Amino acid sequence: MPVDPSGDRAAKIATDPPLIEVRDITRIYGTGEAEVRALDGVSFDIRPGEFVSVMGPSGSGKSTALNVLGCLDSPTSGHYLFNGVEVGGLDGDQRALLRRHYLGFIFQGYNLLPRTTALQNVELPLIYKGMSREERETRAIAALDKVGLAQRAHHDPSQLSGGQQQRVAIARALAGDPQVILADEPTGNLDTKRSVEIMELMVELNQSDGITIVMVTHEDDMAEFGSRLIWMVDGKVESDRPTKRAA
Amino acid sequence: MLWETVKLSVQSILRNPMRSFLTVLGVVIGVAAVIAMVTVGNGSSAQVTSDVESLGANLLTLQPGQSRMGPGSSDGGAARPFALSDVDAILDQVNSVSVAVPTGTQSIVAVFEGENYQTTVTGTQNGYFEARDWGLSAGRLFSSAEEKGKSVCIIGETVRDELMGRADPIGQKIRIESLNCTVIGLLEVKGANTFGMDQDDTVIMPFKTFARRIAGSTDVSSITLSVRDGYSSDRAIDDLTALMREIRRIDPGEDDDFSVRDTAQIAAMLSSVTSVLTGLLSAVAAVSLLVGGIGIMNIMLVSVTERTREIGIRMAVGAQASQVLLQFLVEAIVLSTLGGLLGIALGLAMGAVGSAMLNVPFIPDAGTIALAFGFSGMVGVVFGYFPARAAARLDPIEALRH
Ligand SMILES: Nc1ncnc2c1ncn2[C@@H]1O[C@H](COP(=O)(O)OP(=O)(O)OP(=O)(O)O)[C@@H](O)[C@H]1O
Numbered sequence: 153m154p155v156d157p158s159g160d161r162a163a164k165i166a167t168d169p170p171l172i173e174v175r176d177i178t179r180i181y182g183t184g185e186a187e188v189r190a191l192d193g194v195s196f197d198i199r200p201g202e203f204v205s206v207m208g209p210s211g212s213g214k215s216t217a218l219n220v221l222g223c224l225d226s227p228t229s230g231h232y233l234f235n236g237v238e239v240g241g242l243d244g245d246q247r248a249l250l251r252r253h254y255l256g257f258i259f260q261g262y263n264l265l266p267r268t269t270a271l272q273n274v275e276l277p278l279i280y281k282g283m284s285r286e287e288r289e290t291r292a293i294a295a296l297d298k299v300g301l302a303q304r305a306h307h308d309p310s311q312l313s314g315g316q317q318q319r320v321a322i323a324r325a326l327a328g329d330p331q332v333i334l335a336d337e338p339t340g341n342l343d344t345k346r347s348v349e350i351m352e353l354m355v356e357l358n359q360s361d362g363i364t365i366v367m368v369t370h371e372d373d374m375a376e377f378g379s380r381l382i383w384m385v386d387g388k389v390e391s392d393r394p395t396k397r398a399a
Numbered sequence: 400m401l402w403e404t405v406k407l408s409v410q411s412i413l414r415n416p417m418r419s420f421l422t423v424l425g426v427v428i429g430v431a432a433v434i435a436m437v438t439v440g441n442g443s444s445a446q447v448t449s450d451v452e453s454l455g456a457n458l459l460t461l462q463p464g465q466s467r468m469g470p471g472s473s474d475g476g477a478a479r480p481f482a483l484s485d486v487d488a489i490l491d492q493v494n495s496v497s498v499a500v501p502t503g504t505q506s507i508v509a510v511f512e513g514e515n516y517q518t519t520v521t522g523t524q525n526g527y528f529e530a531r532d533w534g535l536s537a538g539r540l541f542s543s544a545e546e547k548g549k550s551v552c553i554i555g556e557t558v559r560d561e562l563m564g565r566a567d568p569i570g571q572k573i574r575i576e577s578l579n580c581t582v583i584g585l586l587e588v589k590g591a592n593t594f595g596m597d598q599d600d601t602v603i604m605p606f607k608t609f610a611r612r613i614a615g616s617t618d619v620s621s622i623t624l625s626v627r628d629g630y631s632s633d634r635a636i637d638d639l640t641a642l643m644r645e646i647r648r649i650d651p652g653e654d655d656d657f658s659v660r661d662t663a664q665i666a667a668m669l670s671s672v673t674s675v676l677t678g679l680l681s682a683v684a685a686v687s688l689l690v691g692g693i694g695i696m697n698i699m700l701v702s703v704t705e706r707t708r709e710i711g712i713r714m715a716v717g718a719q720a721s722q723v724l725l726q727f728l729v730e731a732i733v734l735s736t737l738g739g740l741l742g743i744a745l746g747l748a749m750g751a752v753g754s755a756m757l758n759v760p761f762i763p764d765a766g767t768i769a770l771a772f773g774f775s776g777m778v779g780v781v782f783g784y785f786p787a788r789a790a791a792r793l794d795p796i797e798a799l800r801h
């Protein structure tokens with residue numbers, strides 16, 4: 153599916169207020185000699201409906217940046233505003249609520265609960281949204297259907313292939329109706345054919361459902377599915393430009 | 400949300416049957432051990448108490464010779480026996496005693512229609528039955544004419560069984576040594592005493608008959624007494640000792656050449672022995688409960704370490720730390736409760752079997768059950784809760800790195 157950022161949609165994205173504002177974020181691990189500046193003064197905005205690819209050499213801080221955006225990790229300094237709210241001012245429970253209601257995660261290692269069916273895994277975020285059993289099941293099945301796995305709803309992760317597990321993880325991320333999906337190398341463990349399937353799914357979520365996507369990847373081909381590419385080196389943003397497709 | 404959490408916890412328990420089983424096992428063993436031991440211990444004490452009471456509650460026995468505890472014991476064989484006049488003197492002069500009867504025993508063979516049975520015969524008077532708190536299940540006591548030396552006897556259930564089976568013994572004639580005596584009464588069943596002696600294995604006849612026809616002398620080898628209601632046994636013992644020292648002309652400063660045995664003393668001694676035993680059993684049980692507790696603790700700790708990643712996943716999808724904690728807590732409570740209930744069932748079953756095997760009454764103790772249950776539940780909860788809290792306090796990304 154070709155990306156078409158030209159026209160009304162692209163124009164709207166450009167004028168909307170930013171969903172995510174990152175200002176001069178640092179994330180420092182260790183102290184003294186052993187100090188590692190995983191993020192070293194990162195700033196960027198992400199507007200609603202964007203599909204941002206993040207690339208860079210290993211160790212350049214991509215995952216760290218994504219974890220900070222997802223409130224899974226706290227920056228050492230700097231400002232992070234989500235929908236205009238200063239995330240640094242929120243406590244653990246409030247950040248949990250932010251994750252619960254606005255964010256969806258896709259991890260390279262899937263991070264599904266073992267010995268738990270695909271359906272139950274997808275239902276997990278809905279439990280914490282306080283939905284009734286019936287509603288949860290309807291939604292989880294719909295999400296699984298969207299990733300083409302409705303037939304496998306009652307399989308355990310151990311009975312699914314890597315690509316299928318990643319699709320369950322995507323279903324879990326989108327079941328909760330997030331504004332933003334944060335994906336860390338979602339195709340890192342998959343072959344090209346499966347990777348393209350997953351990317352087409354992501355593009356669809358972005359374009360038809362208007363979900364903002366931030367995706368870390370090592371592969372140029374996958375990054376090209378996005379509309380914008382942030383290139384990181386040594387904890388800093390080295391370049392930030394539209395993808396070739398979008399350009 | 401709480402109900403949701405309970406369902407989540409149950410799901411999670413079923414997802415890891417082995418881990419759940421091991422956790423439950425720790426609780427089951429701990430609780431069952433305590434309950435079984437305390438139940439059997441209680442039964443044994445109750446048995447000892449009832450055994451001692453079956454001797455007769457206010458029973459005293461006056462015996463010649465000084466019975467000392469420990470090494471170099473009784474010199475009873477050498478001491479002078481009592482005489483019938485001593486019994487009369489006691490009844491005359493010792494107010495604190497309501498019954499005093501001469502008592503002699505001898506091992507004999509009883510014969511009935513060709514059946515021989517070796518037993519003990521006791522020569523005494525009707526007061527003996529009162530002092531021993533022993534009734535008849537059939538027949539009657541001695542008449543005063545019979546007490547003067549008639550050939551009659553009252554037999555115990557065991558003797559009756561051995562000689563004539565279930566037949567009615569009243570009016571039957573049994574031969575004891577050279578004496579043909581008519582059975583006029585059958586004693587109530589008393590069972591074995593604390594020392595395992597069958598109390599029903601006995602024949603009782605009037606003292607004078609016994610003295611003349613069996614023992615061949617009117618010496619009184621012991622006197623059975625009962626403390627009068629309203630007097631303490633110590634008082635009765637003091638009175639008896641004073642009187643007997645006078646009768647037997649024992650100089651001040653010289654040791655008694657007789658002794659008074661008190662069932663209350665025996666009871667106190669035995670119950671101190673059983674309470675030591677019960678204490679030991681309880682200590683063993685407490686240790687096993689502790690071991691069970693450590694088992695639970697270990698598995699809970701391991702399980703939380705294993706599940707830190709799960710905690711990370713749950714928090715990543717929006718769970719608050721308190722919700723994750725609640726889940727672990729409910730899980731621990733469900734498991735401990737399940738284990739506790741199984742442990743109670745198993746412990747009671749083991750207690751019932753043990754009591755039956757030791758032939759003691761089955762007396763479960765509600766307090767112990769509650770305590771054991773509460774303790775293992777608490778261990779489960781505490782050790783389920785604290786490691787989970789530590790994990791839930793991490794940044795989700797830390798938990799996910801596990
Ligand atoms: N928990 C941690 N403790 C110490 N250092 C860390 C930790 N996590 C990351 N780092 C360091 O921070 C830097 C950035 O790590 P990060 O995982 O963000 O890199 P990345 O760009 O995602 O790399 P990759 O492409 O290999 O996934 C690295 O030098 C890494 O060693």
Ligand SMILES: [Mg+2]
Pocket residue numbers: 214215216336
């Ligand atoms: Mg990474």
